[in-house]
Amino acid sequence: MSGAPQTLSGRAATDAPDLRYGEAAGRTARGPVTVPGEASERERLAAATDACLRGQALVPPLVMPELRRHADAVIAATGCDPAFREYLYVLINNAAWRPVVAAVPYERRTLLLPPCLRASGKCPARFDKLGLLCERCGSCEICALSDEAEALGYTVLVAEGTGVVADLVSRGVADAAIGVSCMPALERAFPHMVTGAVPGLAVPLLTDGCRDTRPDTAPIREAVRLRAPGADWRPLDLAKTREAVNAWFQEAQLRRFPGIARTQIGAIAGEWLARAGKRWRPFLTTAVYTALSGADVAALPDHVRHAALAVECIHKASLIYDDVQDNDAVRYGLPAVHAAHGTPLALTVSLYLLGLGYRLLADAPAPAAMRAAMLSLAADGHCRLCHGQGAELAWVRAPGPLGVEQVLDFFARKTAPSFDVVFRLGALCAGADPEVHDVLRRYSEALGVAYQIRDDLEDFTEDGDADDIRMQRPSIVLAVAAAHAAPSERDVIAAAWGRGLDAHKAAAIRGIIAARDVERKTRDLLGDYKQRALDALAPLRNGDLKMALCRVVGKVLGP
Numbered sequence: 001m002s003g004a005p006q007t008l009s010g011r012a013a014t015d016a017p018d019l020r021y022g023e024a025a026g027r028t029a030r031g032p033v034t035v036p037g038e039a040s041e042r043e044r045l046a047a048a049t050d051a052c053l054r055g056q057a058l059v060p061p062l063v064m065p066e067l068r069r070h071a072d073a074v075i076a077a078t079g080c081d082p083a084f085r086e087y088l089y090v091l092i093n094n095a096a097w098r099p100v101v102a103a104v105p106y107e108r109r110t111l112l113l114p115p116c117l118r119a120s121g122k123c124p125a126r127f128d129k130l131g132l133l134c135e136r137c138g139s140c141e142i143c144a145l146s147d148e149a150e151a152l153g154y155t156v157l158v159a160e161g162t163g164v165v166a167d168l169v170s171r172g173v174a175d176a177a178i179g180v181s182c183m184p185a186l187e188r189a190f191p192h193m194v195t196g197a198v199p200g201l202a203v204p205l206l207t208d209g210c211r212d213t214r215p216d217t218a219p220i221r222e223a224v225r226l227r228a229p230g231a232d233w234r235p236l237d238l239a240k241t242r243e244a245v246n247a248w249f250q251e252a253q254l255r256r257f258p259g260i261a262r263t264q265i266g267a268i269a270g271e272w273l274a275r276a277g278k279r280w281r282p283f284l285t286t287a288v289y290t291a292l293s294g295a296d297v298a299a300l301p302d303h304v305r306h307a308a309l310a311v312e313c314i315h316k317a318s319l320i321y322d323d324v325q326d327n328d329a330v331r332y333g334l335p336a337v338h339a340a341h342g343t344p345l346a347l348t349v350s351l352y353l354l355g356l357g358y359r360l361l362a363d364a365p366a367p368a369a370m371r372a373a374m375l376s377l378a379a380d381g382h383c384r385l386c387h388g389q390g391a392e393l394a395w396v397r398a399p400g401p402l403g404v405e406q407v408l409d410f411f412a413r414k415t416a417p418s419f420d421v422v423f424r425l426g427a428l429c430a431g432a433d434p435e436v437h438d439v440l441r442r443y444s445e446a447l448g449v450a451y452q453i454r455d456d457l458e459d460f461t462e463d464g465d466a467d468d469i470r471m472q473r474p475s476i477v478l479a480v481a482a483a484h485a486a487p488s489e490r491d492v493i494a495a496a497w498g499r500g501l502d503a504h505k506a507a508a509i510r511g512i513i514a515a516r517d518v519e520r521k522t523r524d525l526l527g528d529y530k531q532r533a534l535d536a537l538a539p540l541r542n543g544d545l546k547m548a549l550c551r552v553v554g555k556v557l558g559p
Contacts, residue, residue: 034083034084034086034087034183034184034204034208035084035087035183035204035205035206036084036087037206039216042216044078045074045078045080045084045087045088045091046091048074048077048078048080049070049074049088049091049092049095050095051077052070052073052074052077053070053092053095056070057541058092058095058096059096059540059541059542059543059546060093060096060097060100060197060199060543060546060547061096061193061194061197061546061547061550062092062093062096062194063194063534063535063537063538064531064534064535065535065538066538067089067092067093070088070092071085071088071089071092074088074091074092075088086183086186086187087183087204089190090183090186090202090204093190093202094201094202094223097176097199097200097201098201098226099228100176100199100233100543101176101178101199101200101201101223101226102226102227102228102231103228103231103232103233104175104176104199104232104233105153105227105232106152106153106154106227107153107154108174108175108176109153109154109155109174109175109176109177109178110154110155110156110157110174110176110177110178111145111146111149111154111155111156111157111177111178111180111224112157112159112177112178112179112180112181113142113145113146113156113157113158113180114158114159114160114180114181114182114185114205114213115127115131115132115158115159115160116182116205116209116210116211116212116213117140117141117142117158117180117205117213117215118132118139118140118142118158118212119139119140119212120211120212122137122139122140123135123137123139123140124137125137125158131157131158131159131160132158132159133158134146134158141215141217142158144217145215145217145220145221145224146158148221148224149178149224152224152225154178154224155173155174160185175199175233175234175235176198176199176200177198177199177200177201178200178201178203178220178223178224179200179201179202179203180202180203180205180215180220181202181204181205182204182205182207182208182209182213183204183205183208184208186202186204192554194534194550195534195550195551195553195554196550196551196554197235197546197547197548197550197551199233199235201223201226203215203216203219203220203223204216235547236287236290236291236544236547236548237297238287238548238551240297240298241283241286241287241290241297242279242283244286244297244298244300245279245282245283245286245308246279248282248305248308248309249273249274249279249282249312250274251270251271251274254270254273254274254309255270260356265345265348265349265352266352268337268341268345268349269349269352269353269356272316272320272337272349272353273312273313273316273353275331275332275334276332277316277332279312280422280556281308281311281312281315281418281422282308282309282311282312283308284419284422284423284426284552285304285307285308285311285422285423285425285426285429286300286304286308286426287426287548287552288423288425288426288427288430288440288545288548288549289304289307289426289427289429289430290544291542291544291545291547291548292426292427292430292431292432292436292542292544292545293429293430294544301365301429302364302365303364303365303366303370303429304426304429306360306361306363306364306365307360307361307364307374307425307426307428307429309357309360310356310357310358310360310361310378310425311357311378311421311422311425312357313353313354313356313357313360314353314354314357314378314382314421315418316353317349317350317351317353317354317357318350318385318418319331320336320337320338320346320347320349320350320353321347321350323336323337323338323339323346324338324343324346324347325393337349337350354382357378358375358378358379361374361375361378362375366429370428370429370431373428374425374428374429377421377424377425377428378421378425380417381417381418381420381421382417382421384413384417385413385414385417385418387413388410388412388413388414388415388417389414391410391413391414392410392414392473392474395410395474396473399497400497401482401493401494401497402474402478402479402482402497403479403482403483404476404479404480404483404525406474406479407474407475407476407479408449408476410474411448411449411452411453411476412445412448412449414452415448415449415451415452416444416445416447416448416449417448418448419444419445419447419448419451420440420441420444420445420448422444423440423443423444423549424437424440424441424444427440435539436540436542436545438539439536439537439539439540442536443533443536443537443549446529446530446532446533446536447529447533447552447553447556447557449529450526450529450530450532450533450553450557451556451557452476453476453522453525453526453529454526454557454558456475456476456477456522457476457477457519457522457523457526460475460477460513460519461519476522476525477513477518477519477522478493478496478497478509480518480521480522480525481493481509481512481513481516481518482494484516484517484518484521485512485516486516489512492505492508492509492512493509493512496509526557530553530557533553534550534553537549537550
């Protein structure tokens, strides 16, 4: 959990060799070596990269294990200076995305140019909230590059960062991006481009710095003009998938499915299912199915709807129990079921929803073997989740200090099983092979742990009073604080794991957490598990599924 900034290679930035750009007239003091200064060397490395990748099945977005493996092969084949490793990552990533970008029509692409290209002493352009407004004065390359791209149909932005591009892609305004930037900015942008699964080509600037930087215009123009005639690639429409899933939970739609009985219990259950929520689980089940099958979300088979409804029934059943166990009176801004109807009736509704979920799977219009596999998967996940929740509740009865690994084990046991069921039900509905299920298992475990770490961080930072500590729940923030506390602080931290934490002790703990930079260290841990989830996707051969799951990491865990 080192706090040193990380490069694309995972090497701490403070450990980077202090080398400089190689220029025709010698070395400059512009920054560390990341881009070969000679055009001939850049061309040699590009050709060598293409040769090493020839015949390889590259499925973007490429994650770090894939980039490292291919970069090692290029370095071994060419004798390339390892200082150019990050530059090779750009070339490899471009090779993976090139066929996709080529299939996107020009009018659905964005060209992102950096403001540092402008001639700072001459440029009359102004900035607005989207970036620089070029006046076409001709004093730098921005004018010519923008004119050429816009003539083809591109949207051109002169701005820093990937946020604007990611927003355009998420809103369906653009399907691909050509980005020009310095290597340090490309390194910072890389994780966001992976979790956004943004198809794109990157062209590094020849120099770093924030003013009067120098581009290599030939590869920029080549990337801008790249086009596969007649091809028209479109990404999986996750927004459309979410709309379709949300529509299934309207009360009128719920009545179409067996088991929503017109009794008091059935009415409460139907209202609870229809009540607003994120509905991540049915959305994810459906997204995995559509990615693997290529089916139109507007015409999904009924067995997929059964599976999606089932995972939400089981999830909403568990929320009723959670609210009772935690004595939470409000859910989604309204009274929780037990607060509105009393605990005995609420627990009966929860049991009914569990039965309804399993009935939906058992009645799904699918082959018997598929129904059996779906029931087995859901029941196994249900049992594993109960073991995890039971272990936590047993700890609550006799709380004691927990280490970081112990808390992470709680997370893996109580949260990861639900993600595993959600993703793999979608894969079962699509008839996926065992290799896909293996990937989804590893991905689910890392994502589930990351989700709980993020949840703990949000509780601590947003509530401001360390809700997990007050409620005597296993807290990763507290476990990280204990791991980094000074000897004189350990007794105070140990007391937090017990009962009767008063306001004075809670304030002391918050002081230790601030002094020991615990929030940042916990965010580093979150980043580690987020990367584990992405790395688990390396073996996937289905590009739509890989892109969808990368985007899920970004959506569920945030930037």
